[in-house]
Amino acid sequence: MVDGLLKNMKKKALVNQVNLSLLIDVIHKFSQDIISAKTEEEVFKILANEVSQQMDFLDCVIYKVDNHKNILRQVAAYGPSKITNSGFENPLELKFGQGHAGKVAQTGQTLLVDDVTTSKDYFLDVVQAGSELIVPVKIDNVVYAVITSEHPDKYFYKENHKKLLEVITSIAVGALVKIHEAEELGMVKEKLEVVLERKSSDLDMAIETLSTQYSKLKYQHDKQESLFQEVHHRVTNNLQIISSILRLYMNQDDPKSINSLQEVHNRVQAMALIYQNIYKSMEVNMVNINSYLYDLINYLKSSSSGKTVFIEVDVEFDHFGLDVLVPLGLYITEVYYYWLKQLGETNEINLRIKLLKDKGDFSFCFIIEDDEAKPFKEKLDLMEAEDVSSTLISALIEQLEGKFTQGFQDGNFMRLRFNA
Numbered sequence: 001m002v003d004g005l006l007k008n009m010k011k012k013a014l015v016n017q018v019n020l021s022l023l024i025d026v027i028h029k030f031s032q033d034i035i036s037a038k039t040e041e042e043v044f045k046i047l048a049n050e051v052s053q054q055m056d057f058l059d060c061v062i063y064k065v066d067n068h069k070n071i072l073r074q075v076a077a078y079g080p081s082k083i084t085n086s087g088f089e090n091p092l093e094l095k096f097g098q099g100h101a102g103k104v105a106q107t108g109q110t111l112l113v114d115d116v117t118t119s120k121d122y123f124l125d126v127v128q129a130g131s132e133l134i135v136p137v138k139i140d141n142v143v144y145a146v147i148t149s150e151h152p153d154k155y156f157y158k159e160n161h162k163k164l165l166e167v168i169t170s171i172a173v174g175a176l177v178k179i180h181e182a183e184e185l186g187m188v189k190e191k192l193e194v195v196l197e198r199k200s201s202d203l204d205m206a207i208e209t210l211s212t213q214y215s216k217l218k219y220q221h222d223k224q225e226s227l228f229q230e231v232h233h234r235v236t237n238n239l240q241i242i243s244s245i246l247r248l249y250m251n252q253d254d255p256k257s258i259n260s261l262q263e264v265h266n267r268v269q270a271m272a273l274i275y276q277n278i279y280k281s282m283e284v285n286m287v288n289i290n291s292y293l294y295d296l297i298n299y300l301k302s303s304s305s306g307k308t309v310f311i312e313v314d315v316e317f318d319h320f321g322l323d324v325l326v327p328l329g330l331y332i333t334e335v336y337y338y339w340l341k342q343l344g345e346t347n348e349i350n351l352r353i354k355l356l357k358d359k360g361d362f363s364f365c366f367i368i369e370d371d372e373a374k375p376f377k378e379k380l381d382l383m384e385a386e387d388v389s390s391t392l393i394s395a396l397i398e399q400l401e402g403k404f405t406q407g408f409q410d411g412n413f414m415r416l417r418f419n420a
Contacts, residue, residue, distance in 0.1 A: 099123030375408035
């Protein structure tokens with residue numbers, strides 16, 4: 001009796017070993033085939049065929065679940081009663097709860113029916129079955145599909161069939177997830193390509209529009225620049241003509257008239273230097289203040305006959321607009337010659353010119369000062385004076401909206417604070 005029991009145990013162990021080996025072979029074969037699947041349809045087709053052929057099933061049907069409409073649709077099948085040259089015949093559409101497949105779609109639990117004749121949920125498809133095995137295909141714990149196999153014999157399906165089908169189903173789920181991700185990436189790629197194509201088209205249109213606008217603006221700019229240069233060229237020429245005419249009169253008139261003409265000539269030359277410096281500047285309506293002061297001071301020193309004048313310049317700005325520089329240049333010219341008159345007996349004069357940022361209510365502070373030991377005998381009387389120079393200085397200060405002060409502190413000084 002003991003020997004018989006041992007023989008049965010060995011026989012059972014051998015059967016289990018064979019079944020395990022068979023399970024491993026089936027899983028391996030299915031895993032190799034499923035790798036090549038590129039679409040969901042291919043996965044379902046391989047699943048239906050491989051399960052049936054490897055496990056000696058006579059029939060296998062796969063339903064895809066529509067959880068929004070609560071229905072199942074046949075998408076793949078295996079078996080002589082299912083397959084034709086054009087695909088599987090009589091594809092069914094079940095409602096949730098209809099048949100064993102509809103029940104599993106609801107519960108998400110594997111169902112093994114040994115005898116379908118005793119089950120009230122059995123749904124007759126083509127041929128009367130004896131037993132049925134139904135396994136859900138779940139993605140993220142939601143039933144995505146249902147695989148079912150029927151056999152004419154009762155009690156055909158065993159526990160190992162159930163476990164093997166569940167393992168194979170889990171492998172299929174991995175393949176489906178991978179395909180879905182690839183499809184989603186493909187859709188994102190297509191959308192990006194459409195967006196990029198549209199953006200590229202929009203960008204091309206924008207570039208074309210900007211290019212056209214740039215061409216028009218450049219044409220207008222070149223035209224305005226040419227006109228501007230022509231105007232300044234003519235202004236400079238006209239000022240030079242006026243200067244030349246004044247020189248002719250200065251060479252012919254009496255000494256008293258010559259002094260008056262010289263003052264007019266100096267004022268004209270101060271303005272002419274501004275327009276000459278425009279051509280040295282990168283800005284159309286701006287003049288480099290250092291360059292202009294250098295030219296103006298050299299001219300003023302050259303016109304100071306009989307005197308040696310040293311001028312030190314300190315400027316905290318680079319450029320000024322014409323609306324400021326014209327009155328400021330005339331102001332410097334008038335003050336310079338006023339200074340020479342006040343120091344008529346001095347042969348050597350040291351001046352300092354400063355154009356600084358004002359620390360008070362004004363933007364700028366222009367200072368002219370010397371190192372003389374005595375103050376001027378006469379200060380500028382901007383309110384009562386009737387001479388041309390004082391009247392012109394007063395008008396220029398008003399044009400600059402400035403505040404003028406004059407005094408003596410280790411030398412004579414004149415300070416003009418103004419805004420631009």
